[in-house]
Amino acid sequence: MNEHSIRRVVIVGGGTAGWMAAAAFARFLNNGYTQVTLIESEEIGTVGVGEATIPPLINFNQMLGLNENTFLAATAGTFKLGIEFVDWGAVGERYFHPFGKFGHDLQGIHFHQLWLREKARRPIEDISAWSMSAMAAAHGTFGRAAEDARSPVRDLFYAFHFDASLYARVLRDYAEKGGVNRVEGKIAAVDQRPADGYVTAVTLENGQRIEGDLFIDCSGFRGLLIEETLQTGYESYAHWLPCDRAVAVPCALPNPAEPDPFTRSTAHQAGWQWRIPLQHRMGNGLVYCSQYLDDDAAEAQLLANLEGEPLAPPRRLRFTAGRRRQSWNRNVVALGLSSGFIEPLESTSIHLVQAAIQRLLALFPDKRFDPAERNEFNRQMHDLYEDIRDFIILHYKATRRDDSPFWDQVRTMDIPDSLQRKIDLFAGKGRVFREGYDLFTDPSWIAVFMGQGIVPRRWEPAADALDEQKVAIALEQMRRGYADTAQRLPTHGDFLRRTALSPLAAPVPASTPAAAEDVPFFAFTAESPFDVNGGGSPL
Numbered sequence: 001m002n003e004h005s006i007r008r009v010v011i012v013g014g015g016t017a018g019w020m021a022a023a024a025f026a027r028f029l030n031n032g033y034t035q036v037t038l039i040e041s042e043e044i045g046t047v048g049v050g051e052a053t054i055p056p057l058i059n060f061n062q063m064l065g066l067n068e069n070t071f072l073a074a075t076a077g078t079f080k081l082g083i084e085f086v087d088w089g090a091v092g093e094r095y096f097h098p099f100g101k102f103g104h105d106l107q108g109i110h111f112h113q114l115w116l117r118e119k120a121r122r123p124i125e126d127i128s129a130w131s132m133s134a135m136a137a138a139h140g141t142f143g144r145a146a147e148d149a150r151s152p153v154r155d156l157f158y159a160f161h162f163d164a165s166l167y168a169r170v171l172r173d174y175a176e177k178g179g180v181n182r183v184e185g186k187i188a189a190v191d192q193r194p195a196d197g198y199v200t201a202v203t204l205e206n207g208q209r210i211e212g213d214l215f216i217d218c219s220g221f222r223g224l225l226i227e228e229t230l231q232t233g234y235e236s237y238a239h240w241l242p243c244d245r246a247v248a249v250p251c252a253l254p255n256p257a258e259p260d261p262f263t264r265s266t267a268h269q270a271g272w273q274w275r276i277p278l279q280h281r282m283g284n285g286l287v288y289c290s291q292y293l294d295d296d297a298a299e300a301q302l303l304a305n306l307e308g309e310p311l312a313p314p315r316r317l318r319f320t321a322g323r324r325r326q327s328w329n330r331n332v333v334a335l336g337l338s339s340g341f342i343e344p345l346e347s348t349s350i351h352l353v354q355a356a357i358q359r360l361l362a363l364f365p366d367k368r369f370d371p372a373e374r375n376e377f378n379r380q381m382h383d384l385y386e387d388i389r390d391f392i393i394l395h396y397k398a399t400r401r402d403d404s405p406f407w408d409q410v411r412t413m414d415i416p417d418s419l420q421r422k423i424d425l426f427a428g429k430g431r432v433f434r435e436g437y438d439l440f441t442d443p444s445w446i447a448v449f450m451g452q453g454i455v456p457r458r459w460e461p462a463a464d465a466l467d468e469q470k471v472a473i474a475l476e477q478m479r480r481g482y483a484d485t486a487q488r489l490p491t492h493g494d495f496l497r498r499t500a501l502s503p504l505a506a507p508v509p510a511s512t513p514a515a516a517e518d519v520p521f522f523a524f525t526a527e528s529p530f531d532v533n534g535g536g537s538p539l
Contacts, residue, residue, distance in 0.1 A: 004366040010212035014040030016164050017336025017353045018218035019171035024357045026178025027064055036180045051276045051283045052263045052347040053159040055099050060354045072500035074170050076279040077162035079142050079261045081133040087267040090400045095451030098133035100157030101443045103478050109463050112446050114471050116430055116459040132156040135482045137262045141489035152485040161276045190229045198331045213367055217334040226324055226334040233325040240393045241321035243271050243343055247299050248285035248315050252308030256506035258493040269404040279505040281311055287343050292406045327381040328374045348388050390419040391440050398452035430456035
């Protein structure tokens with residue numbers, strides 16, 4: 001510690017974003033002199049409809065030392081192997097965006113390049129047949145691999161579905177045990193330093209004044225500090241992402257014994273509907289464009305498409321897709337909805353919070369607030385937002401739907417040059433370049449490109465150097481290995497009941513078979529039948 005060290009961190013707002021930050025600070029700022037205070041009001045509700053995540057959240061929980069089974073039980077969580085997209089490319093079509101990779105590269109040639117060449121030679125299965133996560137999702141099964149596993153189950157990647165409010169409760173308990181001080185109240189005034197506009201304190205309605213050196217704005221769409229106080233400005237993505245409304249409602253699970261281990265996104269005439277199975281309920285929502293669908297009609301459409309009885313009144317939300325021009329302005333860092341919002345099509349909202357927290361810790365300032373640190377944080381967050389933006393736009397642009405004005409608009413709209421370059425490269429010879437990006441790696445782009453009809457005209461010439469018959473044998477071994485493994489795994493419901501059963505879980509019918517009495521994970525340790533680096537390789 002020195003005279004410039006940050007001593008007081010003030011988090012404005014709770015919810016998932018606020019308590020994720022508080023928990024991380026409790027873990028990494030536990031230095032004996034930095035005090036973290038979180039201000040929230042029970043009277044102010046949180047948005048709290050995001051219940052699906054992507055795999056990097058595993059790293060965040062591990063960073064905190066949270067036991068995965070305990071976390072899932074406490075949040076009524078389930079496993080997520082990917083997202084099933086229905087009616088996106090065209091009405092009647094569906095495809096699966098799995099976590100993890102497709103197959104195994106052979107002799108330095110990307111797997112999907114060999115698949116493209118093989119598909120041109122003969123009819124073969126969809127590329128999802130070479131994804132462990134996609135095959136397990138198709139069979140409704142799940143398993144974790146042992147550390148030394150060499151079987152296809154090692155290629156099973158996953159994230160979670162959970163109740164966001166319960167996750168915030170878990171994090172709050174963690175943070176408060178780690179020394180974070182929670183203050184109940186609403187903020188009535190914000191004090192700024194006259195010389196440079198830095199925030200110095202906030203005053204609550206009861207008159208309590210809370211001073212700070214660094215302020216974290218988790219106040220939601222309002223952006224109490226980052227926008228209302230500092231007037232940072234907002235960059236809209238509405239030109240490419242015109243959906244600006246959502247309505248959400250939970251319903252009863254159609255099959256409590258076997259919740260699906262994946263999210264489903266179903267495209268409608270003016271937007272799309274999410275379906276997220278938890279242990280105690282199904283999360284549902286409709287994201288739509290108000291230019292083509294009014295709020296009452298959207299709510300009626302959502303309720304008409306539920307698979308179970310509604311468990312609460314529908315909640316309506318308004319938003320503009322985009323981001324703050326700076327995520328870090330002066331001594332205020334915005335997290336969550338106060339930083340920006342990209343619709344939840346690929347479950348990125350919580351990841352953006354996690355990414356900002358990790359970058360802030362890596363660039364943590366002192367009271368002098370070096371502009372180089374702030375600029376680097378803003379640059380990295382800007383790049384991350386734009387990369388996610390492009391990936392979400394792809395889902396709308398790559399469609400053949402022409403059955404409504406909404407789909408006509410997004411199918412024919414101009415798109416960012418950064419996305420057009422990616423489309424052109426993939427459409428030519430299936431090339432994807434993702435160096436330097438930790439989110440949505442090659443397989444994710446490949447899944448959406450091909451799932452929505454952008455199939456390369458050719459493949460990389462280097463793929464032709466491998467023997468066709470040997471490649472065909474290797475691909476068949478891989479496909480069979482994934483399919484056989486998926487069928488041998490426990491059902492998703494059985495796995496949850498054996499390892500992470502929530503006390504809130506919906507009652508399971510008495511006729512449901514009991515879970516097998518096996519170890520609390522399913523692990524193969526034998527040599528893989530398609531170990532391309534071992535003696536069993538046909539190449």
